[in-house]
Amino acid sequence: MKLFEFEGKSLFKKTGIPVPEGDVAVSAEEAGAIADRIGFPVVLKSQILGGGRGKAGGIFFAKNQEDVSREAEKLFGMTIAEEAVKKILVEEKIAIASEFYMGITLDLKVGLPVLMVSDRGGVDIESVAEEAPQALHRVHLDPDKTLRLYHAVDLISKTGLTGKVLTSASGVLLKLVECYFRYEAMTAEINPLIIDADSRVLAADSKFEIDDSARFRQPEVNAFVREKAAPDPLEAEAIEAGVSYVRMAGGSIGLISGGAGLGMASMDMIKNHGGEPANFLDLSGNATPERTAAALKVVLKTPGVEGVLVNLFGGINNCEQMAKGIAQVVDELKPAQAIAVKMRGHSQEEGWEILEKRKIPIVKYGTTEEAVVMLLDTMKKKGTG
Amino acid sequence: MAILVDKNTRVLVQGATGRQGAYHTLKMLEYDVAVAGGVSPGKGGQQVHGVPIFDTVAQAKKNADVNAAMILVPPAGVLTAAMEAIENRIELIVVVTEFVPFHDTLKIRAAAAAQNVRVIGPNTVGIISPGKSKVGIMPGFIYSQGNVGMISRSGTLTHEIASNLTYRKMGQSTCICIGGDAVKGTDFVDALKLFRSDPETETVVMAGEIGGAGEEMAAEYIRKEGYPKRVIAFVAGATAPPEKRMGHAGAIISGGFGSAQSKLSLFERAGVMVARGLDEILEKIME
Secondary structure (H helix, E strand, O other): OEEOHHHHHHHHHHHOOOOOOEEEEOOHHHHHHHHHHHOOOEEEEEOOOOOOOOOOOOEEEEOOHHHHHHHHHHHHOOEEOOEEOOOEEEEEOOOEEEEEEEEEEEEOOOOEEEEEEEOOOOOOHHHHHHHOHHHEEEEEOOOOOOOOHHHHHHHHHOOOOOHHHHHHHHHHHHHHHHHHHHOOEEEEEEEEEEEEOOOOEEEOOOEEEEOHHHHHHOHHHHOOOOOOOOOOHHHHHHHHHOOEEEEOOOOOEEEEEOOHHHHHHHHHHHHHOOOOEOEEEEOOOOOOHHHHHHHHHHHHHOOOOOEEEEEEEEOOOOHHHHHHHHHHHHHHHOOOOEEEEEEEEOOHHHHHHHHHHOOOOEEOOOOHHHHHHHHHHHHHHOOOO | OOOOOOOOOEEEEEOOOOHHHHHHHHHHHHOOOEEEEEEOOOOOOOEEOOEEEEOOHHHHHHHHOOOEEEEOOOHHHHHHHHHHHHHOOOOEEEEOOOOOOHHHHHHHHHHHHHHOOEEEOOOOOEEEEOOOEEEEOOOHHHOOEEEEEEEEOOHHHHHHHHHHHHHOOOOEEEEEEOOOOOOOOOOHHHHHHHHHOOOOOOEEEEEEEOOOOHHHHHHHHHHHHOOOOEEEEEEEOOOOOOOOOOOOOOOOOEOOEOOHHHHHHHHHHOOOEEEOOHHHHHHHHHO
């Protein structure tokens, strides 16, 4: 789960990382009231989860109330990379002396979190890593060892900071590490970390991604309100059913797979045979008849779907249970689309029998390729392929 | 031979009294696996399909002589269960559970390294040496004994490839599912090192996915160190859209990194045979 800047900053504040004074507004009037309270000049920052806000004109500096009401209206009407601006963070404008970067993410190559700092703040850190790798200083975090102040000072001093701001920035770095572990982040970033004209060290932005698997024990993160993410009602239905579903525009072949790897390999195979996958759907574990049925309904409803490939394994799941779910949908909806099933594993005989009774074509011992070919043939016979 | 599991493997099931735990305890017994004990705190003294249940791993180790553990407990309980197995020096620990918080996996990895025990997973179907033993939840009958070693991130892809091999009379030495998460106890390179000196394994099939850096590291390892056996690599997700998580926590192309195309071209450069589709894996082995 990605956090909005204002949400991340509230976690910073709780941990003791200094942030500019400010508050979040949902209307131009509210933005004006906040600006009055903290005093001009202020900065208005549109709150979106994606990047590219600055370039898209989603940030504005306001000198007075007229600026605020005019620009806040404009920001609230904006959509940045398909994301409508619903909230604005109104903050004191900082007199920037210098900008830095500090962040923690997972180093996939070694399987450890890596702490990174740089004096190239305020720009995309991936481009710094590519263009000026010498300006990016890294150290891996051992989950068993506590990062001490002297480690932080050692790392921050490589950015050229000295004196009081060196120790302040080092303190912030330790607190960022604390945030990363406490909120079980996958990524935690301050970009930029600002040193202002009065030598204050402030987190001017926040970027957090929290591990979804840890949310059951992260009440502070769960307190952040999300409107039900349903730009797509089918995606909402899939979430409701507890399956992983990704839609692909322009496809005609729906897919239900048991397991992510088999799902992706099935999509690749459909494409190899000239078909276009319309979706990815991983049934995952605990595939009861009800969940299997709900998943099949989502796929059948996916726009453009003319045939459905069901490619399942009874590993953690059971073929009989999954076949019951498929049968339920076929009996209930009598779908016009072609369906082909490849299914084996635990209780495969029982599963096959249920499907054979309904004359649903099955691949028993063959490969995914055979199942794809069978589906495409059936679609041709139906005149849809 | 084979790697990690064989006839000497004596399995402890952590979470054996749960629905999944009991079911897969039975399935392992049916496969002739020596399931020597189970652990469920508070249920010591009970039995599951004739297997004695203990309150702690220490008690199980003392009374049942176990050397491998399979963890099938809910995500919130995995850290404790794994730490308990690690502290008791169980040599092989397979974490089947999906949705383990990744900060917990970081701790498990560090502890396993310190105690010099092997963790496989999380989010895995486990490991099987067909005809000998398994520590996992795979349907045993679709696997068969032979000379193909397999390393796969995906559980169902492991089943799929193994069953395709089996129906074409090509058996497997050991199939190890390393799991679908971004942080894993055992990665491709670790598994390649184990297969390297296994006399029973002639060919190694690597079934990767988009996302992560495990395939890249494996290609680099083979390119730098050379590999004495034929290696065939497949990467699922060539058609997956970027920035979308494809079912597995680790399967996401992010910032242009981790695409199937880039992984496959690194494998090619390392002299690995590349299969562009599932069926091509079979064709390459038969070549």
